[in-house]
Amino acid sequence: MFVLQAQGLTKIYGSRGQVATRAVxxxxxxxxRGEFLGIMGPSGSGKTTLLNLLATIDQPTAGTVIIEGRNTATLRNDELALFRRRRLGFIFQDYNLLDSLTIRENIALPLVLDRRPPAAIRARVEEVARQLGLTGILDKYPYEVSGGQQQRTAAARAIVHEPAIVLADEPTGNLDSRSARDLMEVLTLLNQNGATIVMVTHDPFAASFCRRILFIRDGRIYSELRRGESRPAFFQRILDALALIGGETDESVAVGGA
Ligand SMILES: Nc1ncnc2c1ncn2[C@@H]1O[C@H](COP(=O)(O)OP(=O)(O)OP(=O)(O)O)[C@@H](O)[C@H]1O
Ligand SMILES: [Mg+2]
Incomplete structure (x- = not known):
């Protein structure tokens, strides 16, 4: 059973008077269900656009997104917002925590919005916090904890309501290498516990934690890798694939020509 199916997705930007960009x-x-999928590709290849289409945050010019068998195009805006809140989890590069809420309150947010009973919320938040090593900081505010802890909080918030799918866009983008590794280990654990994860990343190290990677170029799937071997060996294969696609691992490096 597929959790998510995207068919013929196309996104065209800026058609009026300007040159149209076919981003996807x-x-x-x-x-x-249960996959840990990575999406890689050069800067501007359409990764974020694709993720936003899958997340139903953005509407495609053509094509459909089906999540848990539901064609998301058939939902009204209010239904879509509810669906997103209940069935999806998000992790962004810049954490997106609410500064005025504690770590505990941030993690609880999806459950509070869903009006779950307070005792159930408390128990579930503490369970997730234990898994992610956040127990000791639950009553602190985001500005009082490290970037790595903030991103683990975002990961906790993304899975606390057991969504159908967790969508992450460059979740390690602002983290030092130690915190990036910690986060990827946390995401691996969550995946082993049943979370389905789709993660966009530039970072071959982060990508090496995935079980499958799609390489995107010019808004299309260019190639696919599946991890059979150990993570370090997969990391090497990812580097080889990136060299082939002409994709840089550093955002500041210009994308090479064909
Ligand atoms: N809101 C927008 N309006 C017009 N063009 C856009 C918009 N968003 C993205 N684009 C264009 O669509 C293409 C794909 O952009 P996208 O942000 O999806 O790339 P990306 O793969 O996520 O890049 P990066 O790795 O730099 O984050 C690019 O050519 C970009 O300039
Ligand atoms: Mg992007």
């Missing part, structure tokens, strides 16, 4: 071009993909 007739792209189809399927995500099985």
């Amino acid at each position: 071009d007739n792209l189809s993909l399927e995500v099985e």
